[in-house]
Amino acid sequence: MVTATAATPLESELLRLAGSVPDPELPVLTLLELGVVRSVHLRGADAVEVEMTPTYTGCPAIEAMSLDIERVLREHGMREVTVRTVLSPAWSTDDITDEGRRKLREFGIAPPRVRAASGPVPLELGATRTLAADGERTAAPAGHAPGSGPVPCPHCGSDDTELLSRFSSTACKALRRCLACREPFDHFKEV
């Protein structure tokens, strides 16, 4: 049954359905926009296997996502739904679609920047807040974590924002504050 052939029309439809499930923690995004649903394969007339990948290895939302996908596909006539978690290739914030980024921003979460090529980044002295050496308040976590360039405020659009903490309400977000409108906001950090 396992073939590498192109998806059938039914598989494409099931993929669309699985992808339309909202993220349980970021309900403005669908799983397709988040880029975590990898593939759907029919394993019989009414049996289907879905491959999905976690954003973070320990993401607690993955079980809720699996259950939601199962429910949706069952409602569309599938009797047997298997959701498999795959790690490779590793999910990247670059997998979030443009539409997903737009929705994040509208929801008040700064979307991840497109990742810069990894490489050594000079380590700066860590103040309470991250100030770059030239005084410009850049977003870049110094050191080994990816991402560079400003993180504009999702509320007022100002580039003048500062990092408060590398970890926020969930593992995938950092906490920042806008220095123009003074609003704190979450930033979907780059991985």
Place this chain on the structure above:
Amino acid sequence: MTATVPVPTTAALALGDDALVLSHRLGEWAGHAPVLEEEVALANIALDLLGQARVLLSMAGDEDELAFLREERAFTNLQLVEQPNGDFAHTIARQLYFSTYQHLLYAELARGDGRFAPLAAKAVKEVAYHRDHAEQWTLRLGDGTDVSHERMRRACEALWRFTGEMFQPVRGLDVDWPGLEAAWLDAVSDVLRRATLTVPEGPRSGAWAAGAGRQGLHTEPFGRMLAEMQHLHRSHPGASW
């Protein structure tokens, strides 16, 4: 019996136990961290590690049985990760030493095509943030007030003797261990110097240093940690939410 343990299982347990035990230690900060942001940061780091542990332990067997039903001597984590949290500086020193090691190790495993490459490629991106977090705090505390400097110095000294053990070869991992150790020493020394701290001079292995966690020998606080971690599962076998 132990001689018949398949090699990949040995490696999955070693890496999985490191992640599980450190995750539990970091979880102990919940409700006790110095500021709210750190409460959240340490819990998130713990969650990343727990996710890695679940994948790794599942490669070796049933994750719950391995986590909750093994005796102390069956755990093969590094003694470094089982060390008590101490003050915040001790936790940061432990994070600096371990996350630098884990970041370099996983980067190497991710480059290969071995059994651990997919997880390593995923986890290395998470650990990059753990390492960054530890480095930033080391700089801030080391190059901070007299009190923070002294506490950070004490913590780095106290945990130094647990760092040699990290580079004992683990069966089943294709890693250039001397190269890894040299890279780790360079990286950690660089951060300590920038933090105006001195690189500790004590031994990192040998008779006066620790280092038999991989062989199942653990320090005294580990038994109590395990008792707390395992008691619910042992008291209520098969319980679930």
